[in-house]
Amino acid sequence: MSKKEAIQPLTAYFQRENIRNVVILTDENVNRLYPDYFSGLQEFCQLDHYVLPAGESSKSIETAVKIWDYLAEKQYDRNVFLLNFGGGMVCDLGGFVASTYKRGIRFANHPTTLLAMIDAAVGGKTGINLQYLKNGVGTFYFPDIQLPVDISLLKTLPDEELRSGFGELVKYALIGSEELFQKLCQLDSIEHLEPDFLTFCVDFKQNVVKKDPKDTGLRHILNFGHTIGHAIESYGAEKGTPIAHGLAVAQGLYYESLLSTKLGLLPQNEWQQIAAFLPKHFQIMTLTEEILSKLVVFMQNDKKNSDNLINFTLLDHLGHATPNFQIPISEIQTYLLMTRPSTLDPKP
């Protein structure tokens, strides 16, 4: 996939929809690496750029206000098109700005990270962080055109970010395709991802989202690994040692697969495959009593949970998940306490 192939569907769309003003929202890193990526669009429309400081701290209401003000000062009307060119931060924030500027303008995502390609850029969830609440504010708002992924952009992605995206990719395999899982098990290096792997994830997510756009039931299967994963992410942030989203999710996949087996859903031999595979690519922390009790507090604060039950998506077998199990906190503590990647005994 070259940038020409990414631009072609856009130019056709702009001409069909008579779009003349396009604002490219990107961050400093992407802008430095790919300053002319979309220059071919200039023949077809007026291009404007808004470049954000890189990093999650830009995913804030303060940044959204700056972009809204910029669009208003430039007197862009409802026909302006926002093109988000970056990772999850740019896609989430840009989608939120698009969904709210003058009550909604058209937009598309062209993701530059593996994580964004298979997750943030697909599915219509937009969001910004409140001071103490990740994605505390956002909307459901869908891109007007889904662009083909440009896997060549991953060449410049730092290893940790590629690995983080790989965590999310493993999730799709676990919940959606045993075949993909087996292929990932045979992968010699995460740098050798095949475009098909990504296409599977995008298509799988789009199918799920089509059936449950507002995340009221089925879509929760996409949260596999995320209940514990988010808690680990929050725990890392609180400790001052932030953990990349996909690396936290990978640990969540590990412990939620274990939970699936302990609860009698996932066959033990399949759990053993997962337990052998994940630690090859990801560091899995041991859950001491202290850590586990902190994770439980974060899980209770999660927007999907209420009272003393925690909502989990669990695996019934490799390649298939079921959402919305309500697991009592006491069981989570019993099953996950002090499990160690090296001394695993999944029997209850």
Add this chain to the structure above:
Amino acid sequence: MSKKEAIQPLTAYFQRENIRNVVILTDENVNRLYPDYFSGLQEFCQLDHYVLPAGESSKSIETAVKIWDYLAEKQYDRNVFLLNFGGGMVCDLGGFVASTYKRGIRFANHPTTLLAMIDAAVGGKTGINLQYLKNGVGTFYFPDIQLPVDISLLKTLPDEELRSGFGELVKYALIGSEELFQKLCQLDSIEHLEPDFLTFCVDFKQNVVKKDPKDTGLRHILNFGHTIGHAIESYGAEKGTPIAHGLAVAQGLYYESLLSTKLGLLPQNEWQQIAAFLPKHFQIMTLTEEILSKLVVFMQNDKKNSDNLINFTLLDHLGHATPNFQIPISEIQTYLLMTRPSTLDPKP
């Protein structure tokens, strides 16, 4: 309509939907006048109050952030229900907060001003003001339950605000019902509004919105009077002598009716009825060259306009409007310059 009648559909709804936490969003004035209005709900749910400073300046992103943070600090999940109890500011802002907190929570409007009862509280437009752009940020997001209007709340409404709402009410008559227009002509005082008048407006707006929820065509008929009205409002604000929305709209109704006749649409005898009626209730400013040129600049900045054409909804006859006329600025200037309520000659 007593408060009991307003509360009954809510309690039934809360029980059906298993809603346990309700936050009432209101302003200081309404809270002072009606502190116990919803106290009957306490039997059915946990009631919380968030009281805003009164006035348009609260319709800001800063206020939205404070409410988001408040909801997050109180750890309200997606099942919290927001009940907007106030005028247009409260309904617009509250609707926006509801549409974005955790990607959308359920809400209802219970309007306390005439303007909000027949306009802001109906139709799913939410919004806050950017520094230089009224409703620059917002969403389309519909209340989950439409509550019956409580006209008794208007007893405590200041005269100017009642008159402002009356301006909007006249709009509905002009675009939707000659019969209502004739009734309004016979009204001895705007304090003697009949509940039926309001019901007509709410039903009319709901019907239009149902056909065009995202304001792409037909819904523009609701903008009758607003192209010039908004410009007059902006002009007043810039001069430091703010004009209430409905009072600016009333002047817009006047000049856009005149324009309808000048352009050969509205029969002259009908224009004369309108021209006789409006100045009885509203002050209509004379459009000098200086004023008109400023209004034109504001109209050009309006989100609905592009290039040198201004989008107008015009009357074809009393009780019927057609949206989306593109009128060149030069014609607007020719037709409206120096017309005076006292020396009207609508002939081109």
